[in-house]
Amino acid sequence: MIEVKNLSKNFNGFTVLKDINFTIEKGEIFAYLGPNGAGKSTTVNILVTLLKPTNGRVKISGYDVTKNGMESRRIIGFVQEDFGLYPYLTVFQNLDFVGCLYHIEKKQRREKINDLLIFFDLWNERMIPASSLSKGMKQKLCLARALIHDPKILFLDEPTSGLDPLMSKEVLNLILKLKTEEKTIFMTTHLLSRAEKVCDSIALLNKGKILCIGKLTEIKTKLKSSSLEDVYFEVIGEAHG
Ligand SMILES: Nc1ncnc2c1ncn2[C@@H]1O[C@H](COP(=O)(O)OP(=O)(O)O)[C@@H](O)[C@H]1O
Ligand SMILES: [Mg+2]
Incomplete structure (x- = not known):
């Protein structure tokens, strides 16, 4: 449903995304995680055709977002942090x-x-x-x-930002409910324990690079981590050290 190949983005010569690759299947909930400034929103903005990639290719349901922007836009829904x-x-x-x-x-x-x-x-x-x-x-x-x-695909950039715990829980439960309608969902969030309950796969991004990607259950087994939070600190912590 979503195919990203060798994606990179520079702003005024400064590299914000470096060689990003991933594929998201139909009906999957994908959590794109990482610290502030990692490049999450930049990635989302490219995927929803608001920004042009510097290099690489993005396909949404088979449509190239740079060549077939209109067709891509018809099959996506997008929720940004500021409500609009x-x-x-x-x-x-x-x-x-x-x-x-x-x-x-x-x-x-x-x-x-x-x-x-x-x-x-x-x-x-x-x-x-x-x-x-x-x-x-x-x-x-x-x-x-x-x-x-x-839309077949929903992009949610920090859908629970600024919400209290109860409301965040409700919003994430609604996201989970959308899964039963076969929607493919790409979301960014800082709520790791909640994300864990709804997502199938994750990517951990730091300084514009994906450090870890795959099915959450497989990653947890591989890293012998008991929670997404453990995975996050193990991977991002290492990157900082
Ligand atoms: N329009 C822009 N021009 C220049 N730099 C930008 C622009 N948008 C984002 N950046 C920079 O790109 C980096 C990644 O930002 P962003 O994608 O918003 O991160 P995240 O959503 O993970 O917090 C940051 O260092 C940010 O300052
Ligand atoms: Mg952001």
């Missing part, structure tokens, strides 16, 4: 507006929005402006909005 909601529009209107941008017909749009409002438990808030939602509700609305066109 329309504050004066209601919850319903935020979803309806984006549904219109994707040219979804009115009847189908209504049905999809109702489903999403129920799925994300935002039904009672549907008539209130986005600006008066709590942080957790805003994040759920962002997730709902990213799903309006029924």
